[in-house]
Every structure is written in structure tokens, then in C-alpha cells.
Amino acid sequence: MEKEITIYDIAKELGVSPTTVSRALNNHPAVNEKTKKKIFSAALESGYQSNVFAANLRNKKTNNIGVIVPRLNSSFQSSVLAGMEKVANEAGYNLIISQSLESYHKEVANALTMFNSRVDGLLVSLAGDTENIDHFMPFLKKGTPLMFYDRIAEHSNTTGITIDNIQAAQNATNHLIEQGCKRIVHVLRTTKINVYADRLKGYKYALLENDIPFNPSLVLYADLVEDVGEEIVNKILKMDPLPDGLFVSNDSCAASCIKHLKLAGIRIPEDIAVVGFNNEFISRLVEPNITTVNYPGYEMGELAMKNLINHLENPGDRMLQNTNKITLRSELIVRASSKRK
Amino acid sequence: MEKEITIYDIAKELGVSPTTVSRALNNHPAVNEKTKKKIFSAALESGYQSNVFAANLRNKKTNNIGVIVPRLNSSFQSSVLAGMEKVANEAGYNLIISQSLESYHKEVANALTMFNSRVDGLLVSLAGDTENIDHFMPFLKKGTPLMFYDRIAEHSNTTGITIDNIQAAQNATNHLIEQGCKRIVHVLRTTKINVYADRLKGYKYALLENDIPFNPSLVLYADLVEDVGEEIVNKILKMDPLPDGLFVSNDSCAASCIKHLKLAGIRIPEDIAVVGFNNEFISRLVEPNITTVNYPGYEMGELAMKNLINHLENPGDRMLQNTNKITLRSELIVRASSKRK
């Protein structure tokens, strides 16, 4: 390829020093306006492109922000990412994204890669089987801003951003109870993840409030992948008596359950009333439309990124250090799958 | 923060030269095995972290691969990204992702950012209103591998990877005709994008094959966003006579159409048989299940990334230069939404 143009070339061409060129291009106040103009137009004309490597080497920052997600191809996660990308892009940061595929080991590897790539900040939604967050310690030790979202590390005095999953689940369950449900099945992934653990709590609180005894056999654990409905419905059909309510921690999965319940001749919501979670697009398409908890993923992404960048650019304020948890509002959206009138 | 450890520190500690440390850490054959061992353990012990900036500056590469997608939060695109991430990660590359939000201007800005970030390679799926690809010229001029996927730039002698959209649409349309459809509506986004232009062609070819005259008023243009079904169905309901087939370029949108058609009392597939596109998860959840074209997004992502990386690591072979188009297999999946027995 052709040789690249450097500030030295421009300096030589104009008979000034590289220092002045560098300062001019960075809009340093100590450079005469006329000189700046001259330098800018020379740079433009020559097709000069700043060498980020050299700048990074001096400045010790990359303008890259890392994100580790459980999976890229998830309705919720991709909304979050979209929100993050928008904010980062507007602020002049690049997004480096990697996925843990719900595996602790991959997450550890990803964290290491991110660390070695020297991202300026890191946003993480934890993998399904992550039990400790030691692999993020290097970031904390080094002072790199680190923030968790959705699936956060509790009891770790790191900053996390979530919705109030307990309250949301409690509302959802209460709603089912109001509709006359007495035997409510709750489907979740694993209590290892705060998100699900909290929802289970909320479910229990609602039962308690309504003097319904908690029955552990009504709590089902399943990978909330899209096709898991059949397996769940099979378990439900074996219950005697049949439950009359179903609260699934994810709309896609709820949709899949509804499909298989209907195949089994069960009427929704008359026989079993169903509530999902996330307010995914799918909740408005299947029949009946699914009652769900609106989880503002896009907004969460925006907010998380705004906070991180704010922290990067105002290292003075100890916001991130002092804030332990940011909670977003969420609300129950009642639709046909649970409304018994 | 504490001072970082450099190869100079290690060199001093062990009484060797930085040269040897650098070579050892890079597993250079000219370094004695014993020396290597010594250096490796000293590096490990001291918590040495290679400074990528310095290495990048010398090597003139970042190990970052850029991806520009129309939207992150799309079922298809996030699958593609998942495939790309997996391959890139395994090969030791990072993914820098940005979204054009279907806007030509944002795409231009993103391309510039990617260029300035000096990504080693770039993968692009074009925005909806992109009409030329001049903004990618700097990459070509510089010799940075560039590859389009799904929404490719035709007639541009750049490399692109797609499915055979013409054939797929032709098969889909033929299938509807076989089911007895005579008045088939086709819904697409815009013929500016190769993907949709090709599908329209395939639709026309199938009609031609079956001696059905092409009726332009049966072609509907719409943003294929998720909630657009109502608008489309309203147009369909105004047609007289009513169409008996519907071929939508996207499952989410097809699902939304089915919902509103059913609300209008139209039976699927008896009154109108429906075919979608992409084989999204949703196609298996709504009722009736949607006949669709299986578009292997994940595999496309894998393949695109494999090709790009292969090119990066074997600059010798002129594969990318010489290959103009890679075509993936896709097939029609017949389900209840179109099967009339």
C-alpha cells in the first residue's frame, strides 16, 4: 500500500513542527487560528488519517467499550445492545461485543480478552452458571469502570442496573390471583441468576400476601430456550389437579407453552391463565396475546451506557463507586392470556 | 493506579534484553527453551500484561473486525452476529459492532469510524436507503478486506454472501400456486435492497412459469417492522376480489398479518394461504404455523467471518478479490399457513 501520511509529513510540508500540527488537529487553544486553518486544510487535502495506535499508546485509552452478553441472538439482549450502541456511537465510543453463551468458562475467557484489549469500560450481563465474579477483579483493580446489567452480581459492591424483579413478579402473581388462580405454576431458569431468584421471591411474596401456601412442586426449572414449551407442558399435564395459572419468566417460552397447552385442549385463560415476562414482540402476536411485564431493554442499554460514559468522562465524580444499584421502572401489561373478566 | 509492568521491567529483572523478552513471549524459535521458561514464569508472576497499543503501533493491525448492521435488535441480524462472534472469538479477533439504523447517513458515519479505528476487516449488511457504496472505498483503496452479507452491493465487484433470493421466492410463490392460489400478494420493503428486489423477481418468474399475469397492484411496499401487519391487512381487505395468497418477505411481519387477517374473519390457509421468510422462531409459534424460507443466518455469519479471517491470515490467496458472490443454500419449509391438503 502507499505510505501513510503522518503529522511529520504535514509539519514538513508547512514548515512547522509536529507539535504544532498535533495541537492544531486536537484544537489546542495555544495554536494560532491561522496556523490551525492552514494545518486543517493541509490535513484534509493530503488525506491524513490520525493513527489511533500511536494516540492510544500515549493516552492509554482505546475509546472502546466492551460488552459481554449471554447471547447475542436473544430478543431482550439485542434490544439492550441496540440502546447501548446508540449512546456509545453518539459519544464517539466503539462497542466490542462478545457472548458467553451462558458458560462461565467462556465468560472468564471473554473477560480476559476484554482486559487485554484494554477496553475503557465494561458492561456485563452474567452467564447462567457464573457463580463468582473474580474474573472481573483485574478491571476493578485497574480502575476500569465496570457495570452489570440485568443479570447482576449481587452482594459484590459493584454497580448493577436492573428492574425490581421481586416487585414485578409479585405484581404478576397477584394479578393471576385476582383472576381467580389458586394453583400457579412458575417457570424459571435457575436461582443462580439474580433475575430469576428475585422473581421467585416475588412469586412467593404474592402467595403469602394472599394466604396461599407455597407449593415447591409448582416451581419448574427449564432452560428458557424457545422450544422448551413442550417439555414444560408435559410436566404441567401430569399435575393433579391441573394448575389454573402459569407465570413464565420469558415471553418466548410462555408463547411456546401456550402453543402446547392449546394443543392439549386447554383453554387460555379459562382453564389456565398465563403471564409472561419482557414484553417481547411475540407476546402481542400469539393467541391469546400474552399478559407480560414490560421490561425496557432498550432503555436499560441506553442508561447503562450513559452512566458508564459519564463515569469515563468525569472520573472526578465517584458515582459508579458509590452507586450500587440502579433500578428501572417496569409495569405489568394485562392482555387476553390472563384476563378472565 | 500502579505502574504497569513492561518487557523492560522483566528484562531488567532477569538480566536479559527486552528483545529476548519480546521474542520469548511471542514464542520465537530463536530463543532458548530455558530462557523462555524463565521469562514466561517471570511474566506470569509479575502480572505482566502485553500493551496492545504498542504492539498495534508496530504491527499496524488491531485484531478488531468491524461489523455494520442495519439493526442490532432484529431476529435475523442477531443470529448472524452470533455466528460471526463465535468464529471471530475462536480465532482471537474482537468484534466491533455498529448499527446504521437503516440510514445511509449513519452508515457513512459508521464506515468512517470503522476506518479511523483501523479495523482489520469489515463486514457489512447495507442500510435500507443506501444507494452507493462510495463510503467503503477507503477500505478497498487501503486493501482492508471488505465483505457484504445478506444485503450486498451488486454490480460493484466487491464480495458478497447471500442466499439465492430469486430462487427462494420463486419456490415460495410456486408453492402457493400449487396450493391453488391465483391472486398472490407480495409484501416487500423496497427494491433498492437486492434482497427484496430479487425476491420480487422470483415472485414474477413463478407467475410467468404458471401463466399467471403479473398484477402490480398486488405488490405492497411496507417497512417490515413488527407492527405493520394492520396497515398491510387494511390494504388487502380493500382489494376486490380478495387475494387468495400472501407472500411476505419476513416472518415477523407475516405473523402480524396473520393476526390481523384472522381478526378480520379470514381463514388461513383456506381463504388466504400465507408464506413468510427467514424461518424465525415466531413462525413456529403463531397459529397456524407459518410456511417459510429457511434462511440460515447463524451459518451465514459463521461463513462470512471464516472467509474474512481466512483472507486476513492468508493474504497470499486472492480468494476475496476473485470471489464475487457466495451463495448459501436455503429451502422452503411448508407448514400449516399454506397447506391446503
Added chain:
DNA sequence: ATTTACATTACAACCGATTTCATCTATTAT
């Protein structure tokens, strides 16, 4: 005319890894 103040600009030392070329030692061939 001389001093003081301020605005511009330049020098040179970084940042940390890589690599060319030279050097030195130990081994093998003549």
C-alpha cells in the same frame, strides 16, 4: 530604550513492543 507579559511555536523525551543487523559463543567440517 528597557523591562514585563503574553502568545506562539519548537525541542526532545516519552508511550512499549517489534525487528533488523550485528555480535558472540559453541559446534562441526576441512
Added chain:
DNA sequence: ATAATAGATGAAATCGGTTGTAATGTAAAT
């Protein structure tokens, strides 16, 4: 014994911006 070769290591230049400090120039003040 001497030359030739291979093996291992090091000195120093390089990649291209950035920045503390010194130097220069100019205008205002005395």
C-alpha cells in the same frame, strides 16, 4: 588448528502522536 556454520542474544532504530518545558517573537508597560 582453522574456518565455517548454527544458535542465542543484544543494541538501537522504529512505529506516530502527545506533552512538559524551553525558546522565540511581539506588544504593552515603564
